[in-house]
Amino acid sequence: MHKVQIRHISEKNYQWITGVLKERWGSVKIVSRGKITSANKLPGFIAYFNNQPVGLITYSILNDECEIISLDSLQKSLGIGSSLLKEVVNEAKRQKLKRVWLVTTNDNIYAQQFYIKQGFKLVAIHKNALEKSRQLKPGIPMLSKEGIPIKDEIEMEIELF
Numbered sequence: 001m002h003k004v005q006i007r008h009i010s011e012k013n014y015q016w017i018t019g020v021l022k023e024r025w026g027s028v029k030i031v032s033r034g035k036i037t038s039a040n041k042l043p044g045f046i047a048y049f050n051n052q053p054v055g056l057i058t059y060s061i062l063n064d065e066c067e068i069i070s071l072d073s074l075q076k077s078l079g080i081g082s083s084l085l086k087e088v089v090n091e092a093k094r095q096k097l098k099r100v101w102l103v104t105t106n107d108n109i110y111a112q113q114f115y116i117k118q119g120f121k122l123v124a125i126h127k128n129a130l131e132k133s134r135q136l137k138p139g140i141p142m143l144s145k146e147g148i149p150i151k152d153e154i155e156m157e158i159e160l161f
């Protein structure tokens with residue numbers, strides 16, 4: 001039985017990371033809290049299954065806090081997303097950071113359930129935050145695949161110290 005292995009991002013992963021981000025988020029640029037970040041230049045981890053890359057997490061550290069900028073599992077429900085998330089939380093603990101946090105959008109109920117299951121708490125709803133996000137990244141769709149209007153940012157966190 002093969003299990004998921006997690007490794008640090010290295011320079012040789014740059015092309016793969018750029019491809020995953022473009023495919024999953026329309027661009028390597030991710031917007032959160034009115035700020036645009038090139039996620040392919042961030043630290044992070046890649047998950048491997050049978051030696052193939054199957055998941056990516058990127059994060060940014062600022063003011064004793066770690067923000068998860070992107071998390072993508074390419075094969076659902078194999079433990080890839082939770083393994084990547086645990087690795088970042090452990091890294092934040094090692095660095096004695098105060099919290100790990102992220103925003104997702106109101107339509108992404110799937111991600112909210114996933115994060116709650118991993119011990120995250122909902123801390124804020126930033127109403128209509130996507131208006132500002134679309135000024136920075138006009139490609140963000142108005143509707144989710146399910147037809148839900150994408151309007152608000154949902155902020156979630158896990159407190160560490």
Ligand SMILES: CC(C)(COP(=O)(O)OP(=O)(O)OC[C@H]1O[C@@H](n2cnc3c(N)ncnc32)[C@H](O)[C@@H]1OP(=O)(O)O)[C@@H](O)C(=O)NCCC(=O)NCCS
Pocket residue numbers: 069070071072073074075076077078079080081082083102103104108109110111113114117
């Ligand atoms: C959210 C996401 C990262 C989860 O990755 P994953 O590899 O499927 O997650 P895991 O296999 O590690 O699942 C961990 C646990 O969460 C649960 N879980 C996963 N998705 C869930 C969902 N939609 N609803 C409820 N529980 C869910 C799993 O059942 C599992 O529980 P278990 O350990 O009790 O079996 C993945 O679905 C994804 O890439 N989504 C699209 C991108 C995205 O929304 N990213 C997050 C916003 S930044």
